Amino acid sequence: MTVLVQLDGAARRFGSGHTEVTALHPTSLTVEASELLAVMGPSGSGKTTLLSLVGGLDRPTEGRVVVAGQDVGSLKARDLAILRRRTVGYVFQDLNLLAGLTARENVAIPLELDGRPIGEARAAADAALDSVGLANLADRFPDDLSGGEQQRVAIARALVGGRQILLADEPTGALDSITGESVMRLLRAHCDGGGTAILVTHDAAHAAWADRVVFLRDGRMVDEARAASSPDLTTTAA
Amino acid sequence: MSVRYGLLALLDEAPSHGYQLKTAFERRTGGNWALNIGQVYTTIQRLERDGLVESLDGDPAADDERRAYRITQAGRSQLAAWFDNPVVPEAPARDELTIKVLLAVAAGDIDVSVLLQRQRRASIEQLQAYTRRKAKADPKRDMAFLILLDALIFRTEAEIRWLDACDARIRSVSKEAAR
Ligand SMILES: Nc1ncnc2c1ncn2[C@@H]1O[C@H](COP(=O)(O)OP(=O)(O)OP(=O)(O)O)[C@@H](O)[C@H]1O
Ligand SMILES: [Mg+2]
Numbered sequence: 001m002t003v004l005v006q007l008d009g010a011a012r013r014f015g016s017g018h019t020e021v022t023a024l025h026p027t028s029l030t031v032e033a034s035e036l037l038a039v040m041g042p043s044g045s046g047k048t049t050l051l052s053l054v055g056g057l058d059r060p061t062e063g064r065v066v067v068a069g070q071d072v073g074s075l076k077a078r079d080l081a082i083l084r085r086r087t088v089g090y091v092f093q094d095l096n097l098l099a100g101l102t103a104r105e106n107v108a109i110p111l112e113l114d115g116r117p118i119g120e121a122r123a124a125a126d127a128a129l130d131s132v133g134l135a136n137l138a139d140r141f142p143d144d145l146s147g148g149e150q151q152r153v154a155i156a157r158a159l160v161g162g163r164q165i166l167l168a169d170e171p172t173g174a175l176d177s178i179t180g181e182s183v184m185r186l187l188r189a190h191c192d193g194g195g196t197a198i199l200v201t202h203d204a205a206h207a208a209w210a211d212r213v214v215f216l217r218d219g220r221m222v223d224e225a226r227a228a229s230s231p232d233l234t235t236t237a238a
Numbered sequence: 239m240s241v242r243y244g245l246l247a248l249l250d251e252a253p254s255h256g257y258q259l260k261t262a263f264e265r266r267t268g269g270n271w272a273l274n275i276g277q278v279y280t281t282i283q284r285l286e287r288d289g290l291v292e293s294l295d296g297d298p299a300a301d302d303e304r305r306a307y308r309i310t311q312a313g314r315s316q317l318a319a320w321f322d323n324p325v326v327p328e329a330p331a332r333d334e335l336t337i338k339v340l341l342a343v344a345a346g347d348i349d350v351s352v353l354l355q356r357q358r359r360a361s362i363e364q365l366q367a368y369t370r371r372k373a374k375a376d377p378k379r380d381m382a383f384l385i386l387l388d389a390l391i392f393r394t395e396a397e398i399r400w401l402d403a404c405d406a407r408i409r410s411v412s413k414e415a416a417r
Contacts, residue, residue, distance in 0.1 A: 040362075042406060177392075188373060204398040205391055208365035209373070215355065225359045227366040 004165055004196045005031040005054055009063030012049050023049040025219045026063055031198060033164070036191040038207035039200045041216030047200040048169055050216070054198060055090045055167045056080045068165065085114045089158025093170040096154035097142040103129060104138040107157040114161075128156035132186055148179035155186055159195075166190055166197040172206050184209040241273065241281050246290060246309060246317045253294055253308035256282060266382060282307060290316055335397070339404060354405050361398050365391060 009026040024046040031037050039047045052058040053065045056072045065072040068087045075083065084090075089110075097106045104125045111121035129138050132152040142150055151171055158166050166187065172180035180203070187197045188209050199210060207213045213225040241263070248254060248262050256278045263273055285291040290313030294306040309317070335357065342348040372387050 042402070042409075185373070202402075203395075204362055204365055205369075205395045208362060208369040208391070210366070213362050213366075215358070223355050223359055225362040225366065227370060228363055 002033040003030045003066075004033055004068055005029075005198070006066040007050075007053070007063065008066065010053055010060040010065045011062040012046075012053060012058065013061045022219050024053070024060075027221055028063075029214070029221065031196050033194050033196055034191055035196055035212065036187060036210045037196075037198045038210035038213040039198060039216060040202065040204070040207055040213055045216040046219040047216055049219075051090075051167050051169055051198060051200055054165075055088050056084050057090070082114075085110050086161070087163055088165045088167060089155075089160075089163045091151070091154045091158050091166070091168040091171045093173045096157075097150055099142050102139050102141055103134065103145065103153045103156075106142070106153060107160050110157065110163075111161050116161075124161050125156070128160040129153070131159070132156045133182075148175050148182070151175065151183055152186065155183065159190060164195045166195060168197065169200045170202070171199070172201065172203060177205070180206055241277065242285065243317065243320050245278070245281055246285065246313055246320075249291055249307060249309040250314060250317055253306050255306050256303065267386060271386075285313065289313075343408070350408055351405060354401050358398060358401050361394050361401070365394050365398075368394070 007027050007029045009028055010024070011022065011026040012024040014021045014023060027050070039050060041047055049058070053060055053072070054067060056067065056075070059065075059073050067083060070079070070083060072080065072083070097103075098109075101109075104122055107125035107128050108118075108121040111124055112118065116124075126135065126138060129135050132155055134149060134152055134156065137145060137149060137153075142153070145153065155166070155168075155171070158168075168187065171187075172183050175183065184206050187199060191197050191211075199207070201207050211227050214221050215223040215225075244263050244266070245259050248259055248266075254262070256275060259282075260273050260275055260278045263278075264271060282291065286293065286307070289310060291307045291309055294308055339350070339353070342350050342353050368387050368391050372384060372391070375384050375387070377384065
């Protein structure tokens with residue numbers, strides 16, 4: 001099994017002395033290829049903090065975070081940026097897309113930043129949009145897309161160019177349940193194809209698409225649920 | 239209730255034997271609502287007693303298995319009324335989980351947040367099992383099954399939201415007390 005994400009006693013504290021806040025206490029966790037992990041917990045429990053550490057948007061104040069074999073805490077800024085462009089994609093709850101660019105241009109950004117020729121970047125963007133079922137909307141601007149379509153464009157951008165690790169913070173927040181489900185099917189398909197995704201959500205029905213659900217509370221991982229192998233579903237009519 | 243109207247709806251489409259009704263009912267409800275044949279026959283007998291269905295060949299001596307039934311005019315109007323009216327939720331059933339949580343809160347010496355988390359994990363694992371079935375189903379061919387799964391999923395989800403709300407309420411009170 002390939003471990004793609006590993007936290008080794010990783011913690012994040014803010015401030016110091018009597019104003020110190022521990023957003024995440026020392027936490028250990030591994031996520032393998034093909035695994036979809038969901039993170040649940042009340043507001044302020046450290047979910048976004050955990051995701052930011054894995055995404056290299058923030059560094060641990062203690063312990064190690066290893067992503068695709070690289071120790072995020074000790075990477076130089078330049079190498080961290082490369083990791084983010086090539087290996088890890090991030091989907092935020094909102095403000096995902098640049099309004100002045102079409103869907104295709106938005107999706108192509110990470111590749112263009114990575115110095116790929118524009119033609120190649122756009123072709124890869126089209127392929128990514130196709131994989132989320134939006135090939136026909138590539139020329140639309142974000143304002144002309146529904147919330148669910150925008151979220152799928154954001155996922156295409158997070159995955160473009162074959163990035164393996166997808167991090168999603170409440171990606172289904174404002175969507176109705178069937179549209180949210182279509183977003184979950186995309187995450188599931190990404191993992192079934194050998195990638196990895198970590199999903200932060202308050203929505204249990206969406207978390208249930210994951211192989212494993214970890215629960216945070218006051219900055220600590222307190223529990224874990226796993227998909228059982230042989231579900232039994234038979235009901236009896238009343 | 240649902241079996242009674244389910245059989246009426248099937249008989250409204252075509253006269254049938256008990257066994258045909260059993261298999262058709264199970265197919266319509268996604269293959270997961272098992273009926274036993276005895277239950278089908280008792281339900282038919284009640285429908286017949288109430289004048290909503292009648293035996294086709296009118297031979298009262300024939301075995302259950304050999305008798306076919308058809309819907310009557312009265313049966314048709316009752317069925318139409320059933321479809322036309324919303325299902326009215328009954329008074330909340332006495333449910334074990336609610337009672338357990340209420341008693342745990344009152345007891346004072348039980349760690350309610352541990353109890354709630356244990357329950358939350360069990361409910362999520364149940365949801366994971368439903369969701370696996372959903373992921374494998376074909377949206378067109380298995381629509382009835384998917385609709386049934388959605389019913390189970392949303393009920394479980396509601397239970398988890400309730401657990402979260404209990405947890406948050408208890409925490410906010412104990413934080414106040416700590417001040
Ligand atoms: N830059 C910061 N400075 C100080 N404290 C912070 C900072 N970022 C986060 N925190 C604190 O760390 C804790 C965890 O925050 P985090 O954003 O990870 O929570 P969360 O689980 O994502 O919550 P939500 O569900 O509300 O998004 C909170 O108490 C928050 O106030
Ligand atoms: Mg957050």
